[in-house]
Amino acid sequence: MVDAGKNRQSVATCSRALLTAGALVLFAGMAGGAYAAGELRVGFSQDAQTLDPANHRNRETETIIRNLCDGILTRDPAMKVVPDLAESIRQIDATTWEIKVRDGLKSHSGAPFTAADIKFNLDRLTKENAMGGQTSPRKSLLGPVTGSELVDARTVRVKLSAPWAILPAMLPFQEMVSEAHAKKVGDAALATSVDCVGPYKLVEWRRGDAVIIARDPGYYGGAAAIPPVGPAKPDRVIFKIIPENASRVAALLAGEVDIINELPPSAIKQVEASDKAKVMAVNGTRTFFLALNMAKKPFDDPRVRKALNHAVDRKLIIDRILAGKATALNGVMSPDAFAFNDKLPEYAYDPALAKTLLAEAGHPNGIELTIDTTGAFKSTAEAIAALLARSNIKAKVQVWEGAVLSPMWATAEKRAERDAYFTSWGNGALDPSDIMVPTLRTKGRGNFAGFSNAKVDALLDAAETETDQTKRAEMYKEAQAIVNAEAPWVFLWLPQDLYGVSKRLKGWQPSADSRINLHDASVD
Amino acid sequence: MRLGKFVERFIGLIPVLFGVSVIVFLMITLTPGDPVEIMLGDARSSPEQEAALRRDMGLDRPIHERFFLFIANALRGEFGLSFFHRRPVIDVIGERLPATIELTLVALVVALAIAIPLGVIAAVKRNSWLDRVATVGSLFGVSMPGFWFGILLILLFSVKLGWFPVSGRIGFSAEVRSVTGLLLIDTLIAGRLDSFWQALRHISLPALTLALPMAAVLMRVTRSSMIEVLRADYVLFAEAKGLAKARVIGLHALKNALIPTVTVAALETGSLLGGNMIVETVFGWPGLGRLVVEAIFSRNYPLVQAAVLLYAVTYVLLNFLADLIYTWLNPKVRL
Numbered sequence: 001m002v003d004a005g006k007n008r009q010s011v012a013t014c015s016r017a018l019l020t021a022g023a024l025v026l027f028a029g030m031a032g033g034a035y036a037a038g039e040l041r042v043g044f045s046q047d048a049q050t051l052d053p054a055n056h057r058n059r060e061t062e063t064i065i066r067n068l069c070d071g072i073l074t075r076d077p078a079m080k081v082v083p084d085l086a087e088s089i090r091q092i093d094a095t096t097w098e099i100k101v102r103d104g105l106k107s108h109s110g111a112p113f114t115a116a117d118i119k120f121n122l123d124r125l126t127k128e129n130a131m132g133g134q135t136s137p138r139k140s141l142l143g144p145v146t147g148s149e150l151v152d153a154r155t156v157r158v159k160l161s162a163p164w165a166i167l168p169a170m171l172p173f174q175e176m177v178s179e180a181h182a183k184k185v186g187d188a189a190l191a192t193s194v195d196c197v198g199p200y201k202l203v204e205w206r207r208g209d210a211v212i213i214a215r216d217p218g219y220y221g222g223a224a225a226i227p228p229v230g231p232a233k234p235d236r237v238i239f240k241i242i243p244e245n246a247s248r249v250a251a252l253l254a255g256e257v258d259i260i261n262e263l264p265p266s267a268i269k270q271v272e273a274s275d276k277a278k279v280m281a282v283n284g285t286r287t288f289f290l291a292l293n294m295a296k297k298p299f300d301d302p303r304v305r306k307a308l309n310h311a312v313d314r315k316l317i318i319d320r321i322l323a324g325k326a327t328a329l330n331g332v333m334s335p336d337a338f339a340f341n342d343k344l345p346e347y348a349y350d351p352a353l354a355k356t357l358l359a360e361a362g363h364p365n366g367i368e369l370t371i372d373t374t375g376a377f378k379s380t381a382e383a384i385a386a387l388l389a390r391s392n393i394k395a396k397v398q399v400w401e402g403a404v405l406s407p408m409w410a411t412a413e414k415r416a417e418r419d420a421y422f423t424s425w426g427n428g429a430l431d432p433s434d435i436m437v438p439t440l441r442t443k444g445r446g447n448f449a450g451f452s453n454a455k456v457d458a459l460l461d462a463a464e465t466e467t468d469q470t471k472r473a474e475m476y477k478e479a480q481a482i483v484n485a486e487a488p489w490v491f492l493w494l495p496q497d498l499y500g501v502s503k504r505l506k507g508w509q510p511s512a513d514s515r516i517n518l519h520d521a522s523v524d
Numbered sequence: 525m526r527l528g529k530f531v532e533r534f535i536g537l538i539p540v541l542f543g544v545s546v547i548v549f550l551m552i553t554l555t556p557g558d559p560v561e562i563m564l565g566d567a568r569s570s571p572e573q574e575a576a577l578r579r580d581m582g583l584d585r586p587i588h589e590r591f592f593l594f595i596a597n598a599l600r601g602e603f604g605l606s607f608f609h610r611r612p613v614i615d616v617i618g619e620r621l622p623a624t625i626e627l628t629l630v631a632l633v634v635a636l637a638i639a640i641p642l643g644v645i646a647a648v649k650r651n652s653w654l655d656r657v658a659t660v661g662s663l664f665g666v667s668m669p670g671f672w673f674g675i676l677l678i679l680l681f682s683v684k685l686g687w688f689p690v691s692g693r694i695g696f697s698a699e700v701r702s703v704t705g706l707l708l709i710d711t712l713i714a715g716r717l718d719s720f721w722q723a724l725r726h727i728s729l730p731a732l733t734l735a736l737p738m739a740a741v742l743m744r745v746t747r748s749s750m751i752e753v754l755r756a757d758y759v760l761f762a763e764a765k766g767l768a769k770a771r772v773i774g775l776h777a778l779k780n781a782l783i784p785t786v787t788v789a790a791l792e793t794g795s796l797l798g799g800n801m802i803v804e805t806v807f808g809w810p811g812l813g814r815l816v817v818e819a820i821f822s823r824n825y826p827l828v829q830a831a832v833l834l835y836a837v838t839y840v841l842l843n844f845l846a847d848l849i850y851t852w853l854n855p856k857v858r859l
Contacts, residue, residue, distance in 0.1 A: 039696075047810075055610045057563050134580045137563060140573035170568075191611050207619040208810030209692055242691045242808040244671075250678045251690040403557030403823055410561070425566045434568060446566055 038235035043257035053175035069175035069196035108201035132187035290490035291448035307357035309347035311391035339476035354391035366392025449488035603830035622705025624811035631734035643746025665740030691808030790846035
């Protein structure tokens with residue numbers, strides 16, 4: 001038999017132990033962890049893969065490195081390319097550019113930074129096997145650049161194998177390291193050790209957790225065209241890695257961080273309702289579209305492709321799903337990009353016209369199609385499918401893992417049985433060459449529609465080497481008009497990049513190239 | 525345990541690990557998806573760039589050659605370079621493993637601290653309101669998804685009350701010399717109580733989130749086992765002898781009742797080490813689980829292969845440890 005009195009005693013003992021444990025944890029919870037003065041924290045979605053600017057192809061990694069190391073050129077808030085480490089850049093002939101490096105530059109460790117360092121970096125980026133026997137994964141970002149030659153301590157010449165008009169637009173993607181440091185520590189150690197010219201120097205990299213950087217008081221001040229020029233304002237910046245969207249928002253609302261990237265549109269109201277934070281938005285550089293498999297019936301018929309364009313109410317989806325934070329597109333280019341054609345005809349939402357076009361194409365009872373997409377875009381693809389149904393287009397959404405889907409659409413053979421692919425393509429350079437060539441030139445690696453138009457190919461090829469920017473712009477505008485008329489895609493939208501920002505943050509604006517430059521930011 | 529048994533167990537590890545190596549190599553390599561394509565993304569590229577990357581990653585070699593190279597390197601304890609971190613896989617895993625071990629151990633301690641007393645109380649007070657509350661509570665714990673519970677904890681304790689941080693392992697001002705890699709221990713070794721409190725504060729919510737479903741399972745196992753043991757003749761005999769109830773439960777019954785709990789705890793701990801990626805993601809915990817999930821999605825073959833081998837070794841060793849604990853709990857058990 002169980003003795004009730006003793007039982008009560010043992011239960012009470014257990015309860016006391018649990019309460020004591022709880023109180024201990026609570027006490028621990030109330031202690032420590034204060035914000036240091038002059039400290040700025042960014043809740044960031046992804047850790048850096050490496051700190052070697054030449055050894056990755058990752059945008060988030062570049063965002064972190066960019067606060068440590070400057071580039072030859074950079075972009076101002078209006079996305080204009082301006083000199084950074086360079087004093088000037090000019091084209092000598094069709095395949096040679098000359099860079100004049102600023103005088104008196106010093107790295108974080110105090111080592112002089114000259115044209116020789118620029119040459120070292122350009123060679124490391126563009127020569128085969130130049131990084132400890134490996135080739136830089138960023139080599140192709142510099143197109144036909146073959147190397148460089150040193151003219152004097154402040155002058156370096158960039159050599160190209162062919163004329164390439166967008167070199168200045170592509171140089172801001174490359175950050176420069178100190179040659180002396182690179183040679184001292186070796187290629188492998190550059191992944192975790194950094195010395196370069198930039199507003200902040202590395203304090204500690206807690207892998208997967210945080211990158212802690214501190215102001216370099218000896219910094220030259222950054223691009224002359226982007227005032228104020230001088231050392232960074234915050235004493236210390238912390239990139240706090242928080243991959244989960246909801247947790248990143250919670251960290252902002254709890255006052256643990258001052259800026260968060262990739263704010264989901266669904267969290268906008270929550271942030272706006274807070275007295276601590278607000279939402280900031282800027283046009284992104286990623287074009288969303290529904291690529292139609294033009295090699296397959298009925299998508300080989302332009303009337304069907306146009307019908308699909310008229311069957312999607314882009315404005316409705318932007319309002320309801322993207323919280324109004326996107327720009328509807330009639331083509332491929334961002335309105336902020338070079339050579340954007342603002343005269344393209346709009347495919348207005350018109351289900352009746354869509355049905356008529358389908359009937360003219362021999363499909364009076366409509367068509368069926370499957371939209372391939374990834375899990376992240378399932379709900380948006382389903383909204384598109386629901387809208388298509390109003391125009392007798394029966395669409396089914398099939399969700400795939402990103403790593404599987406992209407190769408599945410890579411070649412005509414692999415996508416032979418597929419219908420439509422809801423996807424996007426980035427254009428960080430804000431230049432048509434960076435997005436139209438891969439997605440719309442015949443056999444481009446992102447040409448999922450299989451679009452092939454001799455005139456467009458000729459225009460894109462000519463523009464690639466044309467050095468007169470006015471002529472180049474005209475070529476791209478003409479190519480955009482042809483693409484608009486041929487409608488290889490259902491043209492969709494350009495989402496804004498959304499940030500949640502603490503109300504105590506000053507002097508910071510989101511940038512269209514997704515960088516978070518913290519040189520001029522400060523907190524109250 | 526005899527020395528021969530030890531040796532036998534370790535020899536038994538070899539075919540297990542070889543089998544795991546073959547399976548994981550084939551599964552990850554044959555899964556559709558190309559790490560080169562993933563790395564290049566939608567930025568500007570060229571066929572030469574793709575070829576150079578493929579060569580640098582060793583993917584230009586035939587699959588059988590890559591397999592034998594993988595086995596030969598693994599025998600030497602080398603797993604190659606992580607495709608995306610561009611550093612040795614062993615270094616990348618080594619940086620993240622201590623965080624996962626620490627979180628798992630703390631979660632295990634919290635789970636046992638909740639489960640054993642509640643399981644015992646529920647068994648002793650069977651069919652009482654306490655038993656019902658504990659049983660319904662355990663059902664709640666088992667059925668609640670970790671990510672959801674984690675977010676709820678964050679919203680309440682971090683955003684609303686401000687008691688605990690949302691993410692991370694320790695405050696940014698703390699500088700702790702790594703000895704074991706486990707911050708709760710390293711801070712104590714360094715005599716930094718302030719940093720210890722910070723580390724405890726950071727680990728509390730993720731550990732609780734991980735511990736709750738584990739505690740629910742362990743509580744139910746302890747309860748059933750305890751009910752069975754309480755009916756045993758030797759327990760009735762002990763009570764008849766006039767021993768104090770607490771002594772009968774704590775000394776005679778509980779020790780025997782814990783054998784199934786230990787088995788389940790060992791299995792659950794193995795699962796936690798490999799399966800806490802969701803909690804690590806929600807709390808920004810810089811552990812191995814999150815790293816491996818990222819590696820799977822990016823087809824980072826060397827990292828996935830090394831991590832799965834590590835999980836397999838851990839799982840086998842934990843079961844081995846559970847066997848050792850049996851012999852302590854019940855000397856009649858001979859291994």
